[in-house]
Amino acid sequence: PSEAVRRQAADRLAGLATPAGALGRLGEAAVWLAAVQGHCPPSPPSDVRVVVFAGDHGVTAHGVSAYPPEITGLMVQQFLSGGAGVAVLARLHGAALRVLDLGVDVDAGTFPAEVSAYKVRRGSGAIHIEDALTGDETLRALAAGAAVAAEEVAAGADLLIAGDMGIGNTTPSAALIAATLGIGADEVTGRGSGIDVDALAHKQDVVDRALERAGARVADPVDRLTALGSADLAAQVGFLAEAARLGVPVVLDGVISVACALVAEDYAPGSSAWFAAGHRSPEPAQSLALEKLGLEPLLDLGMRLGEGSGAVAAIPVLRSAAAALAHVSLLADVLGAQDA
Amino acid sequence: PSEAVRRQAADRLAGLATPAGALGRLGEAAVWLAAVQGHCPPSPPSDVRVVVFAGDHGVTAHGVSAYPPEITGLMVQQFLSGGAGVAVLARLHGAALRVLDLGVDVDAGTFPAEVSAYKVRRGSGAIHIEDALTGDETLRALAAGAAVAAEEVAAGADLLIAGDMGIGNTTPSAALIAATLGIGADEVTGRGSGIDVDALAHKQDVVDRALERAGARVADPVDRLTALGSADLAAQVGFLAEAARLGVPVVLDGVISVACALVAEDYAPGSSAWFAAGHRSPEPAQSLALEKLGLEPLLDLGMRLGEGSGAVAAIPVLRSAAAALAHVSLLADVLGAQDA
Incomplete structure (x- = not known):
């Protein structure tokens, strides 16, 4: 697994427009999935x-x-x-x-x-x-x-x-x-x-x-x-x-x-x-x-x-994890939209 | 919920070609779903x-x-x-x-x-x-x-x-x-x-x-x-x-x-x-x-x-439960196929 991608995924998780840790183990699974897939955000497993x-x-x-x-x-x-x-x-x-x-x-x-x-x-x-x-x-x-x-x-x-x-x-x-x-x-x-x-x-x-x-x-x-x-x-x-x-x-x-x-x-x-x-x-x-x-x-x-x-x-739990990390809004974007 | 359907679903669960209780809470959820849907086997929730x-x-x-x-x-x-x-x-x-x-x-x-x-x-x-x-x-x-x-x-x-x-x-x-x-x-x-x-x-x-x-x-x-x-x-x-x-x-x-x-x-x-x-x-x-x-x-x-x-x-856990009770073979059918 890629340590660099793991860090990138952990940073993205921390930057989501959710309370810190609110995704629980879903967030951890998403970070693991990103690291093993080698890209962030991870993709929901499809094959x-x-x-x-x-x-x-x-x-x-x-x-x-x-x-x-x-x-x-x-x-x-x-x-x-x-x-x-x-x-x-x-x-x-x-x-x-x-x-x-x-x-x-x-x-x-x-x-x-x-x-x-x-x-x-x-x-x-x-x-x-x-x-x-x-x-x-x-x-x-x-x-x-x-x-x-x-x-x-x-x-x-x-x-x-x-x-x-x-x-x-x-x-x-x-x-x-x-x-x-x-x-x-x-x-x-x-x-x-x-x-x-x-x-x-x-x-x-x-x-x-x-x-x-x-x-x-x-x-x-x-x-x-x-x-x-x-x-x-x-x-x-x-x-x-x-x-x-x-x-x-x-x-x-x-x-x-x-x-x-x-x-x-x-x-x-x-x-x-x-x-x-x-x-x-x-x-x-x-x-x-x-x-x-x-x-x-x-x-x-x-x-x-x-x-x-x-x-x-x-399998659906991993798919939920990947989708959440990939598609939940980032806090920066939400606040940006408010300021705009 | 229908008690008659609940019993029917529990009987079906017990008759699956699996060890007794092997589906764990998935089996219990399937029985509940059958009782609330009023039919056995239950359908995976689709709407x-x-x-x-x-x-x-x-x-x-x-x-x-x-x-x-x-x-x-x-x-x-x-x-x-x-x-x-x-x-x-x-x-x-x-x-x-x-x-x-x-x-x-x-x-x-x-x-x-x-x-x-x-x-x-x-x-x-x-x-x-x-x-x-x-x-x-x-x-x-x-x-x-x-x-x-x-x-x-x-x-x-x-x-x-x-x-x-x-x-x-x-x-x-x-x-x-x-x-x-x-x-x-x-x-x-x-x-x-x-x-x-x-x-x-x-x-x-x-x-x-x-x-x-x-x-x-x-x-x-x-x-x-x-x-x-x-x-x-x-x-x-x-x-x-x-x-x-x-x-x-x-x-x-x-x-x-x-x-x-x-x-x-x-x-x-x-x-x-x-x-x-x-x-x-x-x-x-x-x-x-x-x-x-x-x-x-x-x-x-x-x-x-x-x-x-x-x-x-x-949601996918409930869908798994319903599909398992609906589509896993019955022991009677498996043994029947063997005898045939």
């Missing part, structure tokens, strides 16, 4: 592209989710038919949607070729007993995500969102956040799509065992993804890091997206300057990761649907 | 109309605001020229905007005739030393607001927002909230557009003296507006009550709007079932009043611009 990374997770065979893994593939079909939550919101707010199978546990040919073009494997390893991926698979997934980000940017994206689809994916996300922040399973494990107290204790145990199994390898972000991640999460990390490298802003979603952002910041330091937080998730790990990244969510609606839905719901 | 009620307040001559009263008239011009915050956001989100001078302290002819058509008086009384209005003026202002609401509904509004413009207007709003809730000036007085600690203490004293002066008359909502309100606030009360009577939903804004909603609920019991809270204001009285009304804001962005701007910023 927003959402990419959903889908994959299955070996831990779902071990009772960490309220849903069976077969739902992942069914939901990919829902992204394609337009009936998934993020698909509905993306249409409403004028964002493009693309879904990619990185590691769904389905037969070849289940999805259209363009959905499976970047597939790394069927399912990822159960992280409490084995690595999620091989080292080579992690690199392929990272490269796939980067390639997809580059494609979307080349096609004209001025704002990117990464969504997730994968039953069980809050478990590796919690493990990645715990490993990155150096905290315990008890602080990061949440109820995901809605498990009960007993299942929550079991899920925490799975995260705990995964962290113990991975040991010191988690110091390296790529090894961390190999040990604790998945194909879909590694791809999202590659996507986020490449978006930042190409200088295109990203709105983060819930705990999966923020876990990937946290790893992306380790993988490509400085990336998070290009990220805004779309919404606050009820998952405890998401708030911890956002705090570390220094990001405050735009929305706090208790959404826990995943898919990128919270980030898409936040 | 949103914002009416800004402008007026001056005698208390501004007594050091309660960071700004001089002349700003009120200048800002009315900004609503007309489109450079005010709410005007910018209304254009962005496809809402119509109308500004009315109910009590601005300017010469006749300063504004176009349609802006002044409902004018009640020039400025309202300094409430710590005199009544804001005569009883007759209060009734005229209430009737004016009701007539405007009826006009907007007749013209097709499917969602209404009332905005405010008036230097000093957080003082009568705080007084109205304190009087309605039976609490002290210390609990309701905030920094408005940005006063310092000394001015805050003075403002609190003004509210305290106003409450003491008004005494037991505040038990009646019309007398309360006469003693502690203003022409613009009384008109907004009439507007809100009439919108509810006509069965058209309203999104409330900050402390001024919520103060009027609280009085409207007393004036026409049951009105608040038609109201949603657009955003949380930093003014302490707003949160107290929302709690009494049982409303939780859709946005919490620290905005304190007034004008209806926070409510307009929340």
